[in-house]
Amino acid sequence: MDDVAGAIADEVRREILTLLRAGPLPAGEIAGRFTISRPAVSRHLRVLRDSGLVRDELVGRQRIYTLVPERFTELAGWIARFTRPSGWEQRLDALATEVHRTRRDRSRGTDRQENTA
Amino acid sequence: MDDVAGAIADEVRREILTLLRAGPLPAGEIAGRFTISRPAVSRHLRVLRDSGLVRDELVGRQRIYTLVPERFTELAGWIARFTRPSGWEQRLDALATEVHRTRRDRSRGTDRQENTA
DNA sequence: AGGAAGCGTAACTGATGGGTTACGGGTTTG
DNA sequence: CAAACCCGTAACCCATCAGTTACGCTTCCT
Numbered sequence: 001m002d003d004v005a006g007a008i009a010d011e012v013r014r015e016i017l018t019l020l021r022a023g024p025l026p027a028g029e030i031a032g033r034f035t036i037s038r039p040a041v042s043r044h045l046r047v048l049r050d051s052g053l054v055r056d057e058l059v060g061r062q063r064i065y066t067l068v069p070e071r072f073t074e075l076a077g078w079i080a081r082f083t084r085p086s087g088w089e090q091r092l093d094a095l096a097t098e099v100h101r102t103r104r105d106r107s108r109g110t111d112r113q114e115n116t117a
Numbered sequence: 118m119d120d121v122a123g124a125i126a127d128e129v130r131r132e133i134l135t136l137l138r139a140g141p142l143p144a145g146e147i148a149g150r151f152t153i154s155r156p157a158v159s160r161h162l163r164v165l166r167d168s169g170l171v172r173d174e175l176v177g178r179q180r181i182y183t184l185v186p187e188r189f190t191e192l193a194g195w196i197a198r199f200t201r202p203s204g205w206e207q208r209l210d211a212l213a214t215e216v217h218r219t220r221r222d223r224s225r226g227t228d229r230q231e232n233t234a
Numbered sequence: 235a236g237g238a239a240g241c242g243t244a245a246c247t248g249a250t251g252g253g254t255t256a257c258g259g260g261t262t263t264g
Numbered sequence: 265c266a267a268a269c270c271c272g273t274a275a276c277c278c279a280t281c282a283g284t285t286a287c288g289c290t291t292c293c294t
Contacts, residue, residue, distance in 0.1 A: 005126040008196070010282090014122075021199065028240055040283055042242060061240050061291040072199040079125070079196070082138065082189040127252090144271060157253055159272055178261040178270045239292075250281075255274105262269075 004075045007051035012036070013044050017067065020054060026062040121192045124168035129153070130161050134184065137171060143179040 007013055016030055031041040045065060048054045052071040057064045124130055133147055148158040162182060165171045169188040174181045 005122060005131075009122040009126040012282090014195075017199065026240080027242085031241090036282085037284065038241080039243080039285085043282075046242085058290095063241060067199065069199050072196050076193060076196045076200055078131075079189050079193045082134065082184065082186050083193055129252090145269095148271090153252090154254060155270095156255085156272075160252075163272085175260095180271065235294100237293090240290085242287105242289085244287080245285090247284080248282095250279105252277105252279085254277080256276105257272105257274075259272090260270090262267105264265105264267080 003051040004053060004071060007047050007053055008075070010044070010047075012041070013048055016041075016044060016048060016065075017053060020065060020067040024057075024064045024066040026059075026064050028062070030065065120168040121170060121188060124164050124170055125192070127161070127164075129158070130165055133158075133161060133165060134170060137182060137184040141174075141181045141183040143176075143181050145179070147182065 008017075012034065015034075019025060019030060019033065027042060027045060028038070030045065031038040034041055045054070045056075048065075049056055053068055054065050055068050057066065125134075129151065132151075136142060136147060136150065144159060144162060145155070147162065148155040151158055162171070162173075165182075166173055170185055171182045172185050174183065
């Protein structure tokens with residue numbers, strides 16, 4: 001999962017994965033759809049290979065890359081733990097608890113300002 | 118989604134997110150749970166903030182960080198396009214895997230090879 | 235064979251990023 | 265007001281990385 005997140009974090013690699021969604025492709029075919037050099041694409045393919053998101057197979061003098069959908073599931077599961085807000089409805093209570101850690105004092109009126117984009 | 122993947126790609130940031138899953142925390146409290154320096158954690162928090170995965174709120178002289186679960190959904194959706202119809206939260210795949218490869222066709226006898234694993 | 239095609243790798247470079255220490259600005263508290 | 269506290273930012277160092285060109289290996293075609 002670790003490597004998977006890193007692999008997905010790159011735009012070129014995401015596009016490669018999207019390309020492969022239609023079916024397996026040889027390295028040259030993949031590289032041909034990008035403006036960057038073929039070795040650069042080759043290294044992106046290596047990252048994807050190491051992450052396990054794609055698998056390669058030598059067919060003659062071509063190297064065919066194939067998607068490995070199972071590999072996505074692990075990361076999807078990790079993310080899923082955050083998508084559902086499970087049950088901490090007492091966000092202010094928890095906050096108050098943490099504030100008490102540093103000042104075990106009686107509280108006064110608490111101003112609060114927000115800073116959110 | 119772009120920034121989200123990059124934010125998740127780091128181990129420290131993943132741990133911060135996991136911490137925040139229990140509820141909001143001030144920056145100092147978060148930093149206290151890591152061996153790395155507080156400014157280092159502060160920069161990780163900035164990355165998470167910019168990615169939109171967390172939101173900050175000034176309370177007195179503390180800066181409280183809160184998880185933003187909605188932000189995970191976008192990336193989860195992108196990843197879901199690659200997961201096989203294994204059957205947990207995946208919609209039924211109404212799309213057949215069209216293996217149409219736009220092969221660059223030379224004017225000669227076109228070696229063709231289909232490869233699917 | 236011999237040459238062209240397909241790909242990965244090596245070597246190098248500029249950009250990026252995570253770590254640190256030093257510092258400044260806002261907020262309570264005495 | 266001054267001191268202590270919380271926290272982000274600036275300046276800096278070192279490791280990593282994405283991009284390039286040059287090269288070597290293997291495979292297909294004539």
